[in-house]
Amino acid sequence: MKILIIEDDPKIRTYVGKGLKEAGHVVDLAEDGEIGLHRALHEKYDVLIIDRMLPLLDGLSIIKTLRGSGNLAGVLILSSLGDVDDRVTGLRAGGDDYLVKPFAFVELLARVEALGKRASLPLSAQSTTLKAGNLEIDLLAHKVRCNGKIIDLQPREFRLLEYLVKFKGQLVTRTMLLESVWDYHFDPQTSVIDVHISRLRKKLGDTGNTLIKTVRGAGYIVDDSF
Template identity: 50%
Template sequence: MKVLLVEDDASTAAYVCNGLREEGHEVDHAPRGALGLELALTRPYDAAVVDRMLPDLDGLSLLKAVRAAGRRTPAIFLTAVGGVDDRVEGLEAGADDYLMKPFAFSELMARLNALARRTAPERREETVLAIADLEMNLIARTVARAGQAIDLQPREFRLLEFMMRNRGRVLTRTMLLERVWQFHFDPKTNVVETHVSRLRAKVDRPFGAEMIRTVRGSGYLIDAPA
C-alpha cells in the first residue's frame, strides 16, 4: 500500500511512518497542508492519513480540494478534535474515516486495511485517464483521441499524464520541471515550451479542438474543449 501522511507533529509523523514502513508499506510525509495537497493531486496513493490542524492549509480545506479535483483517494482524519459536529464536518468534507489522537498504530493499520479492502475494485479501475474524447491507458501506455491512436514519446507521455491527472488546474513551468523532468532548478532552456508545443501538435491540432491551453503569465492546463 502507498500512503500519504499529512501531519505537522514530528513525533506523530515518525511514529506513523516507521510503523507503516515496518509493515512493508510505502509512505510519503508532508509536514504542511499545501505540500500535502500538491502530493495528493500529483501522485497516486492507496490511502491518505490527514491531520485536521495543519500549517498554511487545514486538513478540511485540503480534503475538500482533493475531492473537488476528482481524486477519490480514501482518507482518514487524524485529530485531537473529536466532537460529534467535528466528526460530521470531517466526513462531509470527504473523509472516509476518523481516528482520535492519541491512537494505537494497530488501530490505524486496521482502519487502513479496511479502507483498502473496500476500495480495491475502484483502484483497479484507475488505469485509464479520460478527458472528453481524449483517453490515456496507463497499463498499455497508449493514448487516443476520438478513437484515433496518438503516438507519443516517453517524455511527452509523462507530461500529458501529469496534466491529465491535474485536469483544469493551472500547472506552472516550475511544477512541470519538477514533476516531469525532476529538475529542482531552472535549466534555462525552453524544454517545457517545446514539449507542450509538440503535445499540441499531436493532441489538439489534428482534431480542431483545443484542450491544452496557455494561461498567460501562469502556466498551462488541460480540460475539455470549450
C-alpha cells in the same frame, strides 16, 4: 474535505493547517508518528499530509501500515528529502504525491485538492484510464488515443500529458511540471516545457490546441469543457 496533517515542525504544521482551514477544509493535526497513525486508523480522512522524518514512527512506516490495512486515503508526502531516490521510495511505499520543502502553499493546496477529488471517486471510476474530451490515456499499456486513433508519443511526452490530464480543470504550474515530469528542483531557464507542449499539441492536432490551454506567466490547464 477532512485532512490530517502529520508534521513535527510546529511552524509548518500550524501554517499549513491554517491555510487549509481558510480554504474551507476540516483539518486535524498530529505532532508525531504514533499519534498520527492512531488518528489515521480510527478516523476517516480524505487526504493525509505526512512528513517523512517524524518522532516515534517515521512517515513511510505510517503509509505502509495504512495501505496494509486497506486505507485508500490520498497521501501527500511532505519532506525535505528531495532526491529522486527519496521521492521514488516514498511513492513506492504508497504515497500518491510528493512535495519537497520549502514549498509554496498554493501548490500544496492544488495537490491536496487534486488528491481529494480522486479519492472521492467510486472504486469503479478509479481505473487505469484517464479521459479528457475525446482523448483517452491507457496508463497500463502506455497508449494514447485521440478520436479513437492511437497517437505515437515519446516517453516524456506521455508523462507530460498524463500529468496534465490527472490535474484536469486545475492550473498546473511550471514548477509542478519540472519536479514531476523532469525531476528538476530548479528552473533550468530553458524552453523545455514549451517545446514539449508544442509537440503535444501538434501530435494531437485540433484536440491538443483546444484541450491544453496556456495560462500566461503561470502554467497550463487541461480544459475539456468545450
